[in-house]
Structure formats: structure tokens, C-alpha cells
Amino acid sequence: MALIPDRATYAPGHPVVIELSAPAPADGMAVVSRLNEIVRTVPVAALATMADLGSFDRGGYGVRIGSAVTAFDVLDDPFERPRYGFVVEITEGVDVPEVSRFFRRLHLNLAQFYDWAYRHSQLMPPGQHYVDPLGQERDLGTVDRMAGALADAGTVPLGYSAVYAIGSDEVADWGESLLLRSDGEPYRLGEDFLVLVDPAEPRWLEHYLAQLEQVLEGTALRGFHLDQYGWPKFATRGDGARVDLSASFVALLGAVRDRMPGARFMFNNVNDFPTLATAPTPQDATYIEVWAPHTELQDLATLATDARAARPEHPPILSAYLSCYREDGAQSDEASANRAAGLVMATAFSHGASHLLLGEDGHALTDPYYPRNHELAEGSIDFFAAWYDFAVRYGDLLFDPAAxxxxxxxxxxxxxxxxxxxxxxxxxxxxxxxxxxxxxxxxxxxxxxxxxxxxxxxxxxxxxxxxxxxxxxxxxxxxxxxxxxxxxxxxxxxxxxxxxxxxxxxxxxxxxxxxxxxxxxxxxxxxxxxxxxxxxxxxxx
The missing domain is CATH 2.60.40.1180 (Golgi alpha-mannosidase II)
Incomplete structure (x- = not known):
């Protein structure tokens, strides 16, 4: 029997309800503990499928009903202890309740809607049914249903957006904004895919801010995962200006907050660039996508420690994709990859950080292109549930800003x-x-x-x-x-x-x-x- 909270996280005063995946076999008790103390016991009748535990003070709690366990936390804001998940399938046939159930079981209180947008420079689609820039079918009604269901269950839905990308067919429209290489050619992602512009160039910035506003007004998404590619660090702009991308990102993030004070958003510091500059900006989290030379567990610890020092009020999120899940589909290989994931989680949790890995209805990321992910076996979902229960239950010790x-x-x-x-x-x-x-x-x-x-x-x-x-x-x-x-x-x-x-x-x-x-x-x-x-x-x- 699995215990599943009805929310990924709870606000103060909100009643905590635990779903039982099967009827309780006999009369029993729900035992709620906080650290080393039992703080409440609640009777659970035979055949019950729900346990209403009441409301609790801010903090992390464990729950046991017989041999089954779960956890929950009560927070003023999910970003106080972010647990980030992802959503990729956004078509009419997707099982929205099953995705929400997985997010609740794993306590994932933030959700990145990956590549939901119509185009990089035009986020809102022309109609309900559309195709993303890489050919994946999308449905705006499903985006809203998924975002609404997750929000109702305590998860903040965020839409992915690259902050400085235009299509290769738009170069003529943004000549003065382009980021140019030393040979005068524009920086590109793929030969005929994307071209990069200065995110702080005034005309592009105004355009981009208007795009973000349209998303907040026209969808159920409540904020953004703002992406970059980690390069260039410096460039010449199309109008001849020298561009320090670190400074441009800081200017962009400040402008987003000024224009949309209620939006929730975070920025991707690719391989720790430029975390020290962006961490103090008025965003809602510190997020680092990890690549070589940060290849060892000790490197993850250092990234987390340094990020916490720059922004202690928000535990950093480490995005460390586990390609070891891709080797083949054998259960023994999945077990080996699970053990790798466990050590990544242990490293992150013990250093006051969290790990972006899980999403959908039980998948793990293997690649920066999120549709390349690994569907987990049911036993692996149980494995991850135990780890996330632990992080939530002992969050008062793991994620305190004063640690x-x-x-x-x-x-x-x-x-x-x-x-x-x-x-x-x-x-x-x-x-x-x-x-x-x-x-x-x-x-x-x-x-x-x-x-x-x-x-x-x-x-x-x-x-x-x-x-x-x-x-x-x-x-x-x-x-x-x-x-x-x-x-x-x-x-x-x-x-x-x-x-x-x-x-x-x-x-x-x-x-x-x-x-x-x-x-x-x-x-x-x-x-x-x-x-x-x-x-x-x-x-x-």
C-alpha cells in the first residue's frame, strides 16, 4: 500500500489529506512525526482510503500507517524547498491525473513544461493545436489542464523559454540585436535552427517581456524556466556594442521582475555560468545545469555549497542528467542507475540542494533534450519515493537557510x-x-x-x-x-x-x-x- 498526500506541499492552515492506494486492511493509526517526536496520531478505520490529518505548523513531517510511510511539508512558499519535476507530453491523450498523482507522491512542487511554446520568439501559438520547433505535437488546452491540475495539487507550473533565441529565418528582423562571433558571423544553435541575440538589447528585451506577459495572461502557467546555452560569455552585438552576457542576463532578470512582479521564474546557470552574478537577482530559485568538468560527486557538493553561499534563502537546484539510464532497458542496469541517482540525491540533500531528474508519470531525464527520457519501472518509483519522503520529512535539517x-x-x-x-x-x-x-x-x-x-x-x-x-x-x-x-x-x-x-x-x-x-x-x-x-x-x- 502506498501513501500519497493530496498536495505536493501545503500552505499553513491547509488540511493535510493522505490517500491510501488500497483500502486500509484493519483499524489503525496514522502516526505523524517531526524529527524525533511524534506530534499527532489520527485513527484510520478499516477499508478507509483517505486519512485527514488536520493542519500543521510550518515544517517537514513523516507519516506512518502500519508499514507504509510518506511525508509532507508545510511551507509559506514552495520555492523555500524546491523539488523540481518536468512535463514533456502535452497532447490531448495524456493522462493528467496520473501525472498529478506522480508529482504528489514524489512531492514535486515545481513543474517545468518543456518545449510547450510555439516558437522561441513567439511563445503563444496561433491556435489550440500546434507543433513545437522540433516537430512535437502540442495542445494548448492540455497545457492549461495540466498546469491547472498541478497547481491545484500544490505544484507551481512553469513554462520553458530560451531568453535569446530566434529562428534562423528571422535574422533580418533582428540584425542590431544579434550576438556575433569574432569572424562577424552570428552565434547559432544548429546550422539552420536558432540564432542568438543579446537578451538585454532594448528592442529585443521589450519584445521578449511582452511575450512573457502574453503567456501569463493567456495560459494557466504561473511563471517561467528561463534558459540559455552557456555560450558565448562575451560577444559583439549587431550594432557594434560589446556584450558581457553575464551583465545582460542580470539586466534581463531584473526587467522580468519589474514588469511581472507576481510571476515565478528561475534562470538556468549552465555549468555554473554565471551563478555568482545571477543568484542575487530577484528570481525565485538558483538553478545550475551540470556538465564537465563537474563530473564527480565532490563537484556537485562544491556547486551546491557555493550557490547556497550566494543565495542562502533558496536551496539550489542541480540539473544533473543521468545518461547511465540509457544503456539498455534491463532491470539490472536500471538498478545500477538508481544507485547512481541515490548518491546524487544524497550529495545534493546533504549540501542543502535538490536534484532535477524526475517527471511525467514516472520518468527520469537522461539528456538535455527532455523527450529523451527513461520510463522507470514501478519498483524504481518506490525507490525514489523513499528518497523524496526522506528529504521532505527532514527538510527542517537539510534546507534551513542558516545551516x-x-x-x-x-x-x-x-x-x-x-x-x-x-x-x-x-x-x-x-x-x-x-x-x-x-x-x-x-x-x-x-x-x-x-x-x-x-x-x-x-x-x-x-x-x-x-x-x-x-x-x-x-x-x-x-x-x-x-x-x-x-x-x-x-x-x-x-x-x-x-x-x-x-x-x-x-x-x-x-x-x-x-x-x-x-x-x-x-x-x-x-x-x-x-x-x-x-x-x-x-x-x-
Whole structure:
């Protein structure tokens, strides 16, 4: 039995209703928890297919009915904890309720409508039925039905749009706006497909803003995914002006907000260009599409950390396409790709970010052209549901804007505050070790444990070996008050449990770098792919 919230996220005061995919087999209870505390229990009668849990304060919560689990969060704004999904099929025959059901089950509270528009420079189509620039059939009525259904279920529908692309047959109309190469030729995407213009050139900017306004007035889309291609960084404009694209993007984003103050939108920083410039602009999220040389899990961590530093109020979204799903359709290969996705999610969540991968009614992205995606098996959907449940349930710890990475001063090397024993532990994403990351949050200290013991490499876009569960590890903590409970949860066992104390340890002060601290020793459960240890703030001392 699956538990599915009736919304991807909830506003304060909105009742939380959980759908049961099959009638409850017997009388039972819905147990709602927040971190390490049970905050409410609600009776669930035999044969019930719904459980109304009431309304809750802002935060993340877990729900258990028997052996089935889910999660929900209550937010003032979905962009406080964005979970981004995608929609590609927008034709009359698409099963809109099934797409909405998937978004609700995975708590995807933002949706990108990919290539929904008629043309890059004319977003609204001339009629209800039309074909996109690459020949895919589209239906404007379905766009509105899909956007409305997702919005009703707590997901913000955003329409894709490239900010500086015109058709190759429009060059004569935009000569002064063109972005030119050093040889005087315009920058192109494909020989006869698209030509690029300066997004901040006044005549183009006015035209483009009017196009966006028409979308907001004429569809159920509530905002935009604003795209670029990552090049050029600098160019000469058709009228002879020198163009710094970083500055042009900043000007564009400010103009969109000034013209459409209620629109929701984000901008694609392709391969981190130009995140430091665009992150502080008045958009709603920081979004980074990841490419080489950012090929390792450690690179994802660095991108997330740097983006959070530039815009801490919005957890960054990493768009990291997993081509490893494309190898073939065998279940064993899908399992290997799922394990890769799990490590990407563990990296993102532990560094205060999220991952764009999932959408439709259960598909994973494999390519920047979204119609090239992979349909997931039902078991894989269950796998992803557990990971997204975990991120939602513990969002108060994972995504707080005030969270601080204190790894380098708390564990590893000369640090004695957090000591892990019983295996190889590393503060970096090293194959063969447990990657350890320590974060200070307003609620307490969080120790993230990502199990790379069974891996021989740490490329994020490569199928991964089965996780080697690590048993017998211990945690020595010199920073907890006597009697403090230390809590543990994992994606595989999401309910928080108190770690058992197994003794104490002490180190001698040998020099100025050794504190000679005494520590309490806790036994860790077997470590699966991703686990957290939580020490409440009032227990630190």
C-alpha cells in the first residue's frame, strides 16, 4: 500500500489529506512525526482510503500507517524547498491525473513544461493545436489542464523559454540585436535552427517581456524556466556594442521582475555560468545545469555549497542528467542507475540542494533534450519515493537557510569533536569510504553519512555497485551534554531512533592542537546508502 498526500506541499492552515492506494486492511493509526517526536496520531478505520490529518505548523513531517510511510511539508512558499519535476507530453491523450498523482507522491512542487511554446520568439501559438520547433505535437488546452491540475495539487507550473533565441529565418528582423562571433558571423544553435541575440538589447528585451506577459495572461502557467546555452560569455552585438552576457542576463532578470512582479521564474546557470552574478537577482530559485568538468560527486557538493553561499534563502537546484539510464532497458542496469541517482540525491540533500531528474508519470531525464527520457519501472518509483519522503520529512535539517558547513573544524584530521571508527571515513567523496559531512543548523548538529564503501569511483553519471551495508561502526562525540539523546535515521529506516550508548573514551592533551577531550561513544546501526545523525541544539555542550 502506498501513501500519497493530496498536495505536493501545503500552505499553513491547509488540511493535510493522505490517500491510501488500497483500502486500509484493519483499524489503525496514522502516526505523524517531526524529527524525533511524534506530534499527532489520527485513527484510520478499516477499508478507509483517505486519512485527514488536520493542519500543521510550518515544517517537514513523516507519516506512518502500519508499514507504509510518506511525508509532507508545510511551507509559506514552495520555492523555500524546491523539488523540481518536468512535463514533456502535452497532447490531448495524456493522462493528467496520473501525472498529478506522480508529482504528489514524489512531492514535486515545481513543474517545468518543456518545449510547450510555439516558437522561441513567439511563445503563444496561433491556435489550440500546434507543433513545437522540433516537430512535437502540442495542445494548448492540455497545457492549461495540466498546469491547472498541478497547481491545484500544490505544484507551481512553469513554462520553458530560451531568453535569446530566434529562428534562423528571422535574422533580418533582428540584425542590431544579434550576438556575433569574432569572424562577424552570428552565434547559432544548429546550422539552420536558432540564432542568438543579446537578451538585454532594448528592442529585443521589450519584445521578449511582452511575450512573457502574453503567456501569463493567456495560459494557466504561473511563471517561467528561463534558459540559455552557456555560450558565448562575451560577444559583439549587431550594432557594434560589446556584450558581457553575464551583465545582460542580470539586466534581463531584473526587467522580468519589474514588469511581472507576481510571476515565478528561475534562470538556468549552465555549468555554473554565471551563478555568482545571477543568484542575487530577484528570481525565485538558483538553478545550475551540470556538465564537465563537474563530473564527480565532490563537484556537485562544491556547486551546491557555493550557490547556497550566494543565495542562502533558496536551496539550489542541480540539473544533473543521468545518461547511465540509457544503456539498455534491463532491470539490472536500471538498478545500477538508481544507485547512481541515490548518491546524487544524497550529495545534493546533504549540501542543502535538490536534484532535477524526475517527471511525467514516472520518468527520469537522461539528456538535455527532455523527450529523451527513461520510463522507470514501478519498483524504481518506490525507490525514489523513499528518497523524496526522506528529504521532505527532514527538510527542517537539510534546507534551513542558516545551516553552516562545519565539517572541516569538527571531524577528520586533528578534530576530536566528531570521531567515527570501525571503517574508513572521509570528509571528501572518496571511493571506498563513508563520506562524512557535518552541518550546524538552528535545530542542532547534523552528521551526514554517505556510504561509498562498495564503490570504485565517484563519477555522478555512472552506474554504481550495490551498497555494502557497513555494520559495527561507532560514533565518538565530545560535544554532547551528559544524558543527551543522539538520533539516527536513514532512507531505508526513516523513523528516527535513539543511538545506544556503549561507553566513553578520552584522549590525552599532547600539544596545542589536542584538546584532551572525553567523548561519549554511540553504536551506529548498519549504514546503508545515506544516513543522518541528529544532535538537538539543547544537547550540545
Amino acid at each position: 553552516q558547513d562545519v565539517t572541516g573544524s569538527f571531524t577528520g584530521g586533528i578534530n576530536e569533536d566528531v570521531v567515527l571508527t570501525g571503517a574508513d571515513f572521509s570528509t571528501k567523496a572518496d571511493a571506498g569510504a563513508v563520506w562524512t559531512h557535518v552541518v550546524r543548523t538552528p535545530l542542532g548538529l547534523v552528521i551526514h553519512l554517505i556510504n561509498l564503501v562498495g564503490q570504485t569511483e565517484t563519477a555522478w553519471d555512472a552506474g554504481k555497485n550495490p551498497t555494502q551495508a557497513l555494520a559495527g561502526a561507532s560514533l565518538e562525540l565530545a560535544l554532547v551534554r551528559e544524558g543527551t539523546e543522539v538520533w539516527f535515521a536513514s532512507v531505508d529506516e526513516p523513523d528516527m531512533v535513539a543511538l545506544p550508548r556503549t561507553g566513553t573514551s578520552a584522549s590525552a592533551q599532547t600539544d596545542a592542537l589536542s584538546a584532551g577531550q572525553s567523548s561519549t561513544v554511540f553504536s551506529l546501526p548498519a549504514l546503508q546508502a545515506y544516513s543522518i545523525v541528529f544532535i538537538p541544539e539543547d544537547g550540545l555542550g
